[in-house]
Amino acid sequence: MEISSKLKFANPANNHGYEVVESINANKEGSYFKTIARRFAKNKVAMISLVLFIFLILAAVLAPVISPYPPNKTVGNFEAAPDSEFHLGTDEIGRDVLSRLIYGARVSLIVSMGSVAIYVIIGTTLGLISGYFGGITDATIMRITEVFMSYPYFMVILVLVSLIGPSIWTVTFVLGFLGWPPLCRLIRGQVLYIKTIDFISAAKATGYSTSSILFKQILPNVLSIILVNATFGIANAILTEASLSFLGMGVRPPAASWGNMLSNAQSLTVLSMQPWRWVPAGIIILVAVLVVNFIGDGLRDAVEGETK
Amino acid sequence: MELVQNKKVILSVRNLNQYYNEGKKNEVRAINNISFDIYKGETLGLVGESGSGKSTTGRAILKLSDITSGSIIFDGHDITKIDGRKDTLKFRKSMQMIFQDPYASLNPKISVMDIIGGALDVHKMTNSRKERTERVYELLEVVGLSRDYASRYPKEFSGGQCQRVGIARALAVKPDFIIADEAISALDVSIQAQVVNLLKSLKKSRDLTYLFIAHDLSMVKYISDRIAVMNAGRILELASSDELYRTPLHPYTESLLSAMPTPYPDDERSRQRIYYDKKYHTYNDETKVKLNQIAPGHYVYCHEDEISHYVKKYKQLNK
Ligand SMILES: Nc1ncnc2c1ncn2[C@@H]1O[C@H](COP(=O)(O)OP(=O)(O)OP(=O)(O)O)[C@@H](O)[C@H]1O
Ligand SMILES: [Mg+2]
Numbered sequence: 178m179e180i181s182s183k184l185k186f187a188n189p190a191n192n193h194g195y196e197v198v199e200s201i202n203a204n205k206e207g208s209y210f211k212t213i214a215r216r217f218a219k220n221k222v223a224m225i226s227l228v229l230f231i232f233l234i235l236a237a238v239l240a241p242v243i244s245p246y247p248p249n250k251t252v253g254n255f256e257a258a259p260d261s262e263f264h265l266g267t268d269e270i271g272r273d274v275l276s277r278l279i280y281g282a283r284v285s286l287i288v289s290m291g292s293v294a295i296y297v298i299i300g301t302t303l304g305l306i307s308g309y310f311g312g313i314t315d316a317t318i319m320r321i322t323e324v325f326m327s328y329p330y331f332m333v334i335l336v337l338v339s340l341i342g343p344s345i346w347t348v349t350f351v352l353g354f355l356g357w358p359p360l361c362r363l364i365r366g367q368v369l370y371i372k373t374i375d376f377i378s379a380a381k382a383t384g385y386s387t388s389s390i391l392f393k394q395i396l397p398n399v400l401s402i403i404l405v406n407a408t409f410g411i412a413n414a415i416l417t418e419a420s421l422s423f424l425g426m427g428v429r430p431p432a433a434s435w436g437n438m439l440s441n442a443q444s445l446t447v448l449s450m451q452p453w454r455w456v457p458a459g460i461i462i463l464v465a466v467l468v469v470n471f472i473g474d475g476l477r478d479a480v481e482g483e484t485k
Numbered sequence: 486m487e488l489v490q491n492k493k494v495i496l497s498v499r500n501l502n503q504y505y506n507e508g509k510k511n512e513v514r515a516i517n518n519i520s521f522d523i524y525k526g527e528t529l530g531l532v533g534e535s536g537s538g539k540s541t542t543g544r545a546i547l548k549l550s551d552i553t554s555g556s557i558i559f560d561g562h563d564i565t566k567i568d569g570r571k572d573t574l575k576f577r578k579s580m581q582m583i584f585q586d587p588y589a590s591l592n593p594k595i596s597v598m599d600i601i602g603g604a605l606d607v608h609k610m611t612n613s614r615k616e617r618t619e620r621v622y623e624l625l626e627v628v629g630l631s632r633d634y635a636s637r638y639p640k641e642f643s644g645g646q647c648q649r650v651g652i653a654r655a656l657a658v659k660p661d662f663i664i665a666d667e668a669i670s671a672l673d674v675s676i677q678a679q680v681v682n683l684l685k686s687l688k689k690s691r692d693l694t695y696l697f698i699a700h701d702l703s704m705v706k707y708i709s710d711r712i713a714v715m716n717a718g719r720i721l722e723l724a725s726s727d728e729l730y731r732t733p734l735h736p737y738t739e740s741l742l743s744a745m746p747t748p749y750p751d752d753e754r755s756r757q758r759i760y761y762d763k764k765y766h767t768y769n770d771e772t773k774v775k776l777n778q779i780a781p782g783h784y785v786y787c788h789e790d791e792i793s794h795y796v797k798k799y800k801q802l803n804k
Pocket of ligand 2: 539540541585666667
């Protein structure tokens with residue numbers, strides 16, 4: 178940054194008695210998120226992953242346009258191996274595997290993004306409140322997170338889903354309402370530190386209301402943490418949804434999900450003789466989770482690079 | 486306080502105490518029963534070494550902390566009783582602070598435009614986006630910063646520039662009273678004089694009252710009408726600025742003055758640092774110890790029995 182300062186001394190006509198005008202001819206640094214984006218863009222693996230993830234989102238959104246066949250209709254022979262007509266073969270009642278895979282992306286993305294959105298809102302709000310107010314509010318919220326975190330997560334999900342009845346929405350809400358405690362604790366820890374910095378005193382002195390201090394002054398300082406946490410959360414949720422559907426506790430047939438497609442492999446004949454009925458689903462789950470994790474790694478590095 | 490009888494008291498602090506970790510082993514008496522007044526339109530300097538409780542005093546007055554005991558009356562209102570959004574906003578609008586640490590007092594994730602503009606928003610001081618932007622530019626100009634800075638973030642600034650942004654933010658709401666907590670200590674010596682001049686000219690043009698906090702006496706003399714000398718949470722001496730320099734009575738004040746560099750090399754060479762011993766203000770029985778008036782408007786923290794000693798000292802120095 179180049180700074181040139183011009184000093185004009187003791188000019189009686191000017192009521193300051195002096196004046197300093199500093200002008201800057203520097204490259205505009207831009208906002209905080211632009212800086213993070215620039216650092217992220219330098220990370221090749223993360224960028225490739227981001228592109229792949231965007232393709233996945235596009236595939237989900239455009240599923241009706243790009244799938245060769247309707248996903249839930251019998252369109253060919255039963256259990257046919259891949260050929261020029263059905264690139265990934267057909268399943269036990271003659272539905273196109275490729276089409277079902279594409280529609281399955283919708284399920285994965287709705288469940289993962291929806292549940293993460295829910296838990297980010299809950300976790301962030303409670304974390305901000307807990308850290309900022311301290312005292313009995315903090316103690317109460319922290320005890321609740323401990324209760325949530327001391328049960329085997331997957332068991333609770335299984336029980337809740339079977340109580341409410343498995344569906345894509347049940348899975349989304351259950352994952353969302355169970356997922357917030359780790360993020361809440363992370364944010365609380367940050368807020369405990371941030372609230373002691375003078376800019377919070379300054380905000381109080383300016384007259385900001387408590388909710389403005391929480392959401393306008395503190396929140397921007399924890400956004401990067403939320404972003405990183407949410408990204409890993411999406412990867413986790415994709416995996417959890419797949420596991421639930423695999424066990425028959427997630428998306429119910431005939432609707433397609435990667436997890437319930439994978440459950441075909443529970444049959445020994447399919448596992449050994451008809452790889453097209455489960456390998457593609459397995460690969461796509463693996464790729465989706467890896468890609469999102471790489472994005473998370475890239476984001477984390479970009480955010481932490483800030484402190485270096 | 487007879488000296489400035491005809492002036493209106495804007496802030497009155499009585500028997501203020503602020504303890505940290507009260508009742509625990511690590512209890513700190515950051516403020517120990519201090520009382521003072523600030524008159525409308527004056528600058529009261531508050532001087533003392535690091536850890537003497539100056540910032541704590543400033544924060545207590547600004548209602549940033551819950552005081553342990555005592556009363557703080559600002560503009561006729563007991564600030565501890567201010568409650569409700571409307572009254573709080575009114576109080577916040579009339580009193581502002583320039584914080585000691587220029588970096589820490591600016592939110593790193595908010596642009597200068599929104600740091601200053603935010604203060605305008607809170608008090609609904611502008612009616613349109615355009616007016617807000619114009620006001621922010623004006624304020625930047627007042628503190629000697631280019632308007633190009635508005636879109637930037639605090640980490641892109643030097644300490645001195647941050648301090649100016651802090652001053653602009655404090656001025657934005659048009660306060661009557663400003664607490665300047667070491668507003669110049671973080672700055673280069675060459676910039677210090679500029680900022681002091683800026684504060685002085687603002688005081689004149691806007692009829693401001695200052696509590697000017699500093700840890701040494703050199704700049705304070707230049708800006709203050711009266712000076713309070715603080716140590717270990719107590720005010721040890723309080724007098725008009727001239728008098729404090731001419732006739733320092735408390736040994737701690739003498740010690741602070743002796744630490745001040747002088748512009749004359751001869752004096753500088755012969756200058757002797759007076760070291761201060763805390764036992765001067767440590768009394769076994771504190772019941773008869775308080776800030777006593779030695780001469781009109783000149784107060785010293787001492788025991789009843791010591792008053793005559795200080796009166797004698799005062800007369801001697803004035804001979
Ligand atoms: N939150 C706190 N908890 C415990 N002790 C504190 C706290 N804040 C301040 N103190 C103590 O109170 C005393 C006075 O602190 P204060 O910040 O008012 O000093 P100061 O005169 O402003 O010093 P400096 O010139 O270094 O800014 C110090 O001993 C400090 O350690
Ligand atoms: Mg201080």
